[in-house]
Amino acid sequence: MTFEPTSHFPARRQRVDDNAADLADHWLDEALCTVPLPDGFLSRMTAFAHETSLVLAGGELFAGDFHDLDNFGGPAGPTSHRAPRTSGPASSI
Amino acid sequence: MALSRGQFADLIHEHAPALYRIAYRMVGECHDAEDVVQDTLRSAWACRESFQQGRGQRAWLATILRRRVIDRWRRVGRRLVLAQEGSFDVAVDGIDPTADGFTDEMQQALASLPPELRESILLVVVGELTHQETADALGVPLGTVLSRVSRARQRLRRHLRAATLH
Numbered sequence: 001m002t003f004e005p006t007s008h009f010p011a012r013r014q015r016v017d018d019n020a021a022d023l024a025d026h027w028l029d030e031a032l033c034t035v036p037l038p039d040g041f042l043s044r045m046t047a048f049a050h051e052t053s054l055v056l057a058g059g060e061l062f063a064g065d066f067h068d069l070d071n072f073g074g075p076a077g078p079t080s081h082r083a084p085r086t087s088g089p090a091s092s093i
Numbered sequence: 094m095a096l097s098r099g100q101f102a103d104l105i106h107e108h109a110p111a112l113y114r115i116a117y118r119m120v121g122e123c124h125d126a127e128d129v130v131q132d133t134l135r136s137a138w139a140c141r142e143s144f145q146q147g148r149g150q151r152a153w154l155a156t157i158l159r160r161r162v163i164d165r166w167r168r169v170g171r172r173l174v175l176a177q178e179g180s181f182d183v184a185v186d187g188i189d190p191t192a193d194g195f196t197d198e199m200q201q202a203l204a205s206l207p208p209e210l211r212e213s214i215l216l217v218v219v220g221e222l223t224h225q226e227t228a229d230a231l232g233v234p235l236g237t238v239l240s241r242v243s244r245a246r247q248r249l250r251r252h253l254r255a256a257t258l259h
Binding site: 033048 | 117127
């Protein structure tokens, strides 16, 4: 006969199960977030952003940028139905 | 208030690593993930006039990133988020037991999820968006996000457990 310490105490067994589930979730979350950054990633992004902020002074937008602006917080619909914008100030959007 | 160059640089330092992690989990390949982050930053700068200080910066960026991923899938065709061999050809300090084998397993587990469950759990767990921010980003009710994240966790656990047993 095996001894099951929580078999006669459903409430305690429930707590044990809950704790196990919490631990499993924590472990799962850690594993999901474990993505090593490529070497020099932050430096490359900083340089890219610096370059972008100089080059795109007037704002060259992706087709989807309009959607990003207009519908942030709203429904996520298709982005390709809008014509790409290639010139003009971003502030006029 | 429009985003200044200094604020843009601060945003990158604070959020680019998380954006990369979300992008990697969505596209499953490190070079594509970096391209997506660059597209996202480019869009964020182009949209700088709409920037509002203190209003969910991570959520704003993650929403743009998600759309850049969708645009990418439309251009090159949607593909599974399976990790490619050699995806993690990066230096990692110390020994991290989850850095290669298990993480690839996780990538496969993610690929087994329906897209709506996958993006919900990635925005909440990897992006650290609140459930409400995720609901806003996806355009679905809060309860839907809560349910999706819960189901995604269950399925991932089941998939990983099965993979461990085999």
